[in-house]
Amino acid sequence: MHRPHPAEAEVAEELAAVRPALLSRYAAELPGARAAVLSRLWRALTHEPLPWITGRDPGRDGLTLRLRDGRRLHGPAPDPYATAAYVTVVRLDDVDYDHPARLMTDLAVPHCVDFAAELGHSVASLALSRAGQPGPADHPEEWPAVDWEWEQRIVDGHPYHPNCRSRPGFSVAEQLAYGPEHRSPVELGMLPVRAGECLVTGVWPDELRDGERLLLPVHPWQAVHVLKRTCEEKITAHPLMSLRTLAVPGGPHVKTALSARLTSSVRDISVYSIGLSATLSSFAESLAARTDGLLHVTRTLGAATADSPDLATVLRESPQTYASTERGERVVPVAALATTALPESPAWLADFTRLTLTVGLRLLELGVALEAHGQNLLVVLSATGAPLRLVYRDLADIRVSPARLARRGIPVPDLSGRIVTDDVVTLRRKLFGSLVAGALAGTAGSRAALRGALETAVSDLPRTPDLVALVEEPLPTKALTLMRMSPGMPGDQWAMLPNPLRGQAR
Structure with missing residues (x-):
């Protein structure tokens, strides 16, 4: 001891x-x-x-x-x-x-x-x-x-x-330099790559071009440990909670490849995700328009890769785009809500839960399961702290159901690979595991608080088959420890938690 x-x-x-x-x-x-x-x-x-x-x-x-x-x-x-x-x-x-x-x-x-x-x-x-x-x-x-x-x-x-x-x-010096909680600005390197050697989707900005070359923002840890390169030109940015995504003052959020194991995964950016980024961004924007103004999705401005998951960058607009400073609104990552006094109010937590479930279940009914954990999901708060609407970022791990989209008469985007599925269990696990067992549970902080918020919120929601599954079945969550101790089994594995609205998991 x-x-x-x-x-x-x-x-x-x-x-x-x-x-x-x-x-x-x-x-x-x-x-x-x-x-x-x-x-x-x-x-x-x-x-x-x-x-x-x-x-x-x-x-x-x-x-x-x-x-x-x-x-x-x-x-x-x-x-x-x-x-x-x-x-x-x-x-x-x-x-x-x-x-x-x-x-x-x-x-x-x-x-x-x-x-x-x-x-x-x-x-x-x-x-x-x-x-x-x-x-x-x-x-x-x-x-x-x-x-x-x-x-x-x-x-x-x-x-x-x-x-x-x-x-x-990461050495101690690197953690102090790059960890967002240590609040140090980071100098992103600008690595020049011939445009003809890159896959680019969306619009790559002129300020990140040098003649026939693209300037790809590179995290300094990646430059030293993986690429073994030095970059003469640099821009100052501020690390966000994912560490590899940084905010450029007055500019976009920059998602960089970072080929290190952080929490569970090696944080590179696949060529697959770069190829789908523009299509996903346009599709998500059109889908958000069906939520009566309750959801915004940050647009992917441009994405590029030098045909390698170790050298790729995604540029996204800042979630702050969707707050009115004139009205005193602010956009807060859900993971940061626990640092405020707001979740201590049962009424506030119920309102927030109602808002998130309304949006999440509506999109699931239409055919999209968000990975709405506390990092991807943000909430727009009024000047008094009331939850008004949501902002979602990072579309790389959502799931899209062509069958559900077709039933609603929504054009099916040209997507392929793991992001596409009609499996009901997979779709529900994606949303319920990230939103309810993740974002909402993390904000509530206990089973009792989560149960109270869910009881209030679900009574106002349409009783769809997805809602019935949410309130009557055990609650899925990623089995994060099992996944780390199963090196030969790629992909998600799941645990079933006791439903806070019912008894023990079956």
């Missing part, structure tokens, strides 16, 4: 060299970071279909997991929708564990070694992220004035992923 983990010691050693003033705060944040990651891991262990867990036995003092080899793992009664760090210790047979990486190592299950290393990095990086935050006296009471400041408020990363802050391959 409380022994420094090697990843924690490694970060401390690097921090002593590059930012020694943060060392004491970093050490003070480690216990809370361990509990935050352990709580996320406990959620996964208690609900995901991990093959080495054979049973789950609730008791008056918590929950006991039966492992395939006969051991028992005991911890508190789980709340799959909780965002607070409520798990500080779990017991494996007769041994207590307060560190998720050590627990995973001693579980000694298939593929645990790499995952345990990532958990160690997640704890250390989370403590570093928390240590770098301003104190209460330095934190202004006013709401942020620019879009990237909202994104930089999100310190803890994904509210449910145990690898919420895992950044393998």
Whole structure:
């Protein structure tokens, strides 16, 4: 208990060299970071279909997991929708564990070694992220004035992923320089590439051209570690919560390739997604027009790749385009709502839930399932904080049903590949898993709060087959830990959570 983990010691050693003033705060944040990651891991262990867990036995003092080899793992009664760090210790047979990486190592299950290393990095990086935050006296009471400041408020990363802050391959100096929560501007390199060697969709701006060459914005980490290139020309931008997407002051949001494993995935940009970007953008814009003004979709202005997922860029308009500054409106990423006082109001949470479900279910009925998690989904708030309408960004992982579109008389766009499906389960999982088990649950922060908001909201919605499935069936969520521990199985895997409106998952 409380022994420094090697990843924690490694970060401390690097921090002593590059930012020694943060060392004491970093050490003070480690216990809370361990509990935050352990709580996320406990959620996964208690609900995901991990093959080495054979049973789950609730008791008056918590929950006991039966492992395939006969051991028992005991911890508190789980709340799959909780965002607070409520798990500080779990017991494996007769041994207590307060560190998720050590627990995973001693579980000694298939593929645990790499995952345990990532958990160690997640704890250390989370403590570093928390240590770098301003104190209460330095934190202004006013709401942020620019879009990237909202994104930089999100310190803890994904509210449910145990690898919420895992950044393998990033030194401490690079985390401080590029992590949005550390609030440093980033110099994007401009890499010249012959236009004839690029796939371009949309309109590539003149200011990013040099004669017959395109200037592709490149993240500095990518330039050094992957491309092994230096860029003489640069532009200053501010990292958003995804780290690889940055806001250019007065300009677009720039999504860059970043071939590092952050949380779950390697963050490159596929040639496939570049090829579909213009078609998807135009289609989404026309579909948003069918929501009576409740939804805007940020337009893809241009996208380009030098025929490589490691060298590609997408330019999107800023979500701030859809707020009226004259009326005092602001656009807030849903993941940042937890940094405000708004979700503490049950009435506000119910109004927000009603708005998001109205839009999400309407689009699903038409034939599009949004991946509406807290990073992709933003809300336009009035000057008084009332939720008015939504903004959605990043269309790369939506799902489109040609059959549903055809039933509604909507022209089917020229799309192909994984984005196209008529499978009802796939469509519902995409929306419900991201919006309800993700954005709404993360904003509510507990099963009780989520249940109250859903009960109020669904009573006002049309009782479509999709709504019936939402209120009566177990709630899907991505099995993020199972996915990280199944290296030979690409694609999404799922867990079924107890429906907050009903009893336990069937």
